[in-house]
Amino acid sequence: MKQTTPNDWILDVLADLNHFAQANGLRDLSEALIGTHRVAAREIASQTPPAAQRLGIHDADRNGHPGGPRARERA
Structure with a gap:
């Protein structure tokens, strides 16, 4: 199933046009x-998913640790 974002509607509008x-x-x-x-599709796909933003993990480092590389050092 295709993942959708709140901004996918614009892709439908562009297709209709x-x-x-x-x-x-x-x-x-x-x-x-x-x-x-x-x-539009490329830019929408590159945005952080809204769920990740709500959970505060959009700034995770390369290893998936929320808060970036220093977060582990503070923990």
Whole structure:
């Protein structure tokens, strides 16, 4: 199952606009919307998942320790 975020709605809007552009022969607009959809999808996917933000683990270090590398030293 596909994971969704609160911002995924914009991808649906861009897809709808692209379908409109294609149906009405607006080829340049369609191509621009395809590129915009790719950028939006990439940026949304790169954001920290909302659940991780609520749990305060968005700043975990490479080993998955919340709070970064110094958190272990303080513990």
